[in-house]
Each structure stands twice: as structure tokens, then as C-alpha cells.
Amino acid sequence: MENAAVNAKTWVERVVEVLRNLALSALIAVITATIALGAKTIESSYHGTGLGTSDIRKNGLAAAKSCLRVGPISVYGFGYWWSCSVRVAMEDGRILEIDTRASMLRPGERDVPMVESCQKNRPSKCVYTRPGNYAIAFVVQLLRVIAAVTVVFGAAAAGGVALFALLGGRRKRSSAE
CATH class of the missing domain: 2.40.50 (OB fold (Dihydrolipoamide Acetyltransferase, E2P))
Known part of the structure; x- marks a missing residue:
């Protein structure tokens, strides 16, 4: 009977850990999207000539x-x-x-x-x-690059945490090992 209670507690702890990690993954995704849309807002506000040749x-x-x-x-x-x-x-x-x-x-x-x-x-x-102004165009281009890097790393982090949560994550070693 005690073994069933221990297994149930372990199962509940695992579900809570998975949900916590999925929530963290969702939070990272929301922060990444907010940063990307904020950068796009600034970029869209500049209507001047760009740096293109x-x-x-x-x-x-x-x-x-x-x-x-x-x-x-x-x-x-x-x-x-x-x-x-x-x-x-x-x-x-x-x-x-x-x-x-x-x-x-x-x-x-x-x-x-x-x-x-x-x-x-x-x-x-x-x-x-x-x-437009080439100095402003340069800053906008730089912001575009920073936003792209943020999206790549944010998506990788969100995906990694979600994968970590769903595939097992950290496991406690038993004393028998």
C-alpha cells in the first residue's frame, strides 16, 4: 500500500514538473514574441530610405x-x-x-x-x-538583426524547455544506483 502511495506521489510530482516546464516554455515564447513585435513596431515607424544599394x-x-x-x-x-x-x-x-x-x-x-x-x-x-536618414536606417537595420537573433534564441529556448519537459527532464537518482 505504501508503494502505491509513493508511486502516486512520484507521478503527481512528475506531472507538476512537466506543467511547470511547459509554462516556462510558454512564458519564454510570449516574451520572445513581445520583443519581436516591439522591434517590428519600431522598424515599421521608420518610413525613410534604407541602407540598400x-x-x-x-x-x-x-x-x-x-x-x-x-x-x-x-x-x-x-x-x-x-x-x-x-x-x-x-x-x-x-x-x-x-x-x-x-x-x-x-x-x-x-x-x-x-x-x-x-x-x-x-x-x-x-x-x-x-x-530618410542613413543613421536612423542603420539603427533600424541593427534592431532588425538583434530581433532576428532574439527570435532564434527565444524559439530554441522555448522549444528546448518544452522538449525537456515532455521527454523526461531531470530525474532523481535512487539510492540503489
Whole structure:
């Protein structure tokens, strides 16, 4: 009878340990996701020219035509953001219809400076941004790298703790061993 009580206690302790480790795994996952979304929020707030190399840059003026509000949590991070269809009048006379993201433009905005950055060997591959600051672009790029590393290590830690919990984890050695 005592042996059954000891086995039941051991089983209950094991279940509690597994649940505790799974809760820790979930906490690590939530913290990792919060850090990633926080970094994405900061990244999405910068609409300026990035660090990418482009051979051809042209300026234009943009006007928001129609916008859709997304949020409070989205691929842009935390908060509410606007995704807009935009008409861009380029300095060379071209009129472009593009879609913007992360509140680059908001409903009703007109005559907003835009930069078209294209690669010489791929002229159809263009990026549209607002004029920006390279120092800020560098910090945003650095934040992007730090967030990616955090996600990799956070996912590995959460997965490792969950695996540890489900596959056995730490076991107490009996005095017979």
C-alpha cells in the first residue's frame, strides 16, 4: 500500500514538473514574441530610405487614394497602421499607382515626398520610401538583426524547455544506483 502511495506521489510530482516546464516554455515564447513585435513596431515607424544599394533614385510626390486600417497587432507590430493605395507623380512625369504599408501615408495626405529607388540591372525592382536618414536606417537595420537573433534564441529556448519537459527532464537518482 505504501508503494502505491509513493508511486502516486512520484507521478503527481512528475506531472507538476512537466506543467511547470511547459509554462516556462510558454512564458519564454510570449516574451520572445513581445520583443519581436516591439522591434517590428519600431522598424515599421521608420518610413525613410534604407541602407540598400540602389543605382537609380528619383523623387516624386504622393497622395493617398484609399486606405485600410490594420491592427492592433499585425505584421507591422503593435498599434494601428494604415495600408494605402497611393498615386505618385514622379519628377520625370510618370504617374505611379503603388501600395504602401505601415502608415507610410495616411488617409487624406497629399504632396508627400517619395523616393523611388531602383537597381540598374533590375529596373522593375523598385522600392518606394520617404526621404530618410542613413543613421536612423542603420539603427533600424541593427534592431532588425538583434530581433532576428532574439527570435532564434527565444524559439530554441522555448522549444528546448518544452522538449525537456515532455521527454523526461531531470530525474532523481535512487539510492540503489
